[in-house]
Amino acid sequence: MVSLSEYLILSSTIFCIGLVGIFVNRTNIITLLMCVELILVAVNTNFIAFSHFLGDEAGQIFVFFILTVAASEVAIGLAILTLLFRGRGSISVDVINSLKG
Amino acid sequence: MGFEQIIFYIFSFWFVVSSLAMIFSRNAAKAVLFLVLAFFSAASIWILLEAEFLAIILILVYVGAVMVLFLFVIKMLNIDKSTIKARFTGYLPLRLIVAIIIIAEMSLVLGSNQFGLDVFSVPARHSEGYSNITVLAMQFYTIYVYPFELAAVLLLIAIIAAITLVHRNDNTSRKKQSISEQVNVQAKDRVRLVSIILPDKKEK
The missing domain is CATH 1.10.287 (Helix Hairpins)
Incomplete structure (x- = not known):
């Protein structure tokens, strides 16, 4: 029998891995977008675990809407990335520094 | 240890390992493939939680469409050169320590005292x-x-x-309206009168 706390610890671990990926990565923005996806999957696992253990389907419905929003976010993010690459010739995180205060 | 627990640990092991491999891989295309493996493990865990529809959606929409879109953009942009040149920043150990502290703290909060089996009992499986x-x-x-x-x-x-x-800035390959030309158009630009001589009249 797998308890709820094991699911929650798993999803928090995945969440932290995604967070570290955002902090650590300087190579390209595509990896940053993928880390956001990882964080969203961790959050969805959390929702589904609570939905299963509490016997309420509303959690799964929330996950459905999160997946919809994440898919549209990825589509627009990759379009912006294509524009960025066209303008600067690189998508390294260090190149995007024109928004200085 | 029951069968369900063994399956859970196998899939969570692959979930964590492929996520770590995803964030530490230099090659963006390999990172996408590791993320696909992580999504498959996540879908398996969701099936274990009786969320079959969302697991199928995760595989069909995410792996089938979104990850393929990622791969498409990576191959289209040809970023492999810039990826090799760039490196990780120097604060890596510090950030890893901070992440491990966060995981430890969350594990304390989410541990079996608060969310264990005696607090949240496992619900019965649904019928056939x-x-x-x-x-x-x-x-x-x-x-x-x-x-x-x-x-x-x-x-x-x-x-x-x-x-x-x-x-946005692509005027050469795109077909679009020219509003000024449409407003300034005259009747003679659109209608051309051609005088036709019918062949049977000509013979008479």
């Missing part, structure tokens, strides 16, 4: 005739019908925004 899709559809088309329609509109907006962003 239970359909996850039917239950979700009953909610989607009754209570959540307005957010459901909004999600559809959101996807439409995402399509339009993505296409508009990519085609």
Whole structure:
């Protein structure tokens, strides 16, 4: 029998891995977008675990809407990335520094 | 240790390992493939939690469409040269320590004292005739019908925004309206009168 706390610890671990990926990565923005996806999957696992253990389907419905929003976010993010690459010739995180205060 | 627990640990092991491999891999295409493996493990865990519809959606929509879109962009942009040149920043050990501290703290909070088996007992499995899709559809088309329609509109907006962003400064290959030409058009530009001489009249 797998308890709820094991699911929650798993999803928090995945969440932290995604967070570290955002902090650590300087190579390209595509990896940053993928880390956001990882964080969203961790959050969805959390929702589904609570939905299963509490016997309420509303959690799964929330996950459905999160997946919809994440898919549209990825589509627009990759379009912006294509524009960025066209303008600067690189998508390294260090190149995007024109928004200085 | 029961069978269900063994399956859970196998899939969570692969979930964590492939996520770590994803964030530490230099090659962006390999990172996408590791993320696909992580999504498959996540879908397996969701099936273990009796969320079959969402697990299938995760594989069909995410692995089938979104990850392929990622791969498409990576291959189209040809970023492999810039990826090799760039390196990780120097604060890596510090950040890893901070992450491990966060995981330890969350494990303390989420441990078996608060969310263990004696607090949240495992619910009984559904019977054979239970359909996850039917239950979700009953909610989607009754209570959540307005957010459901909004999600559809959101996807439409995402399509339009993505296409508009990519085609913004591209005047050569795109067919578009010229408003001034349309307003200034005269009748003689559109209608051309051709005098036709009918062949049977000519013979008479």
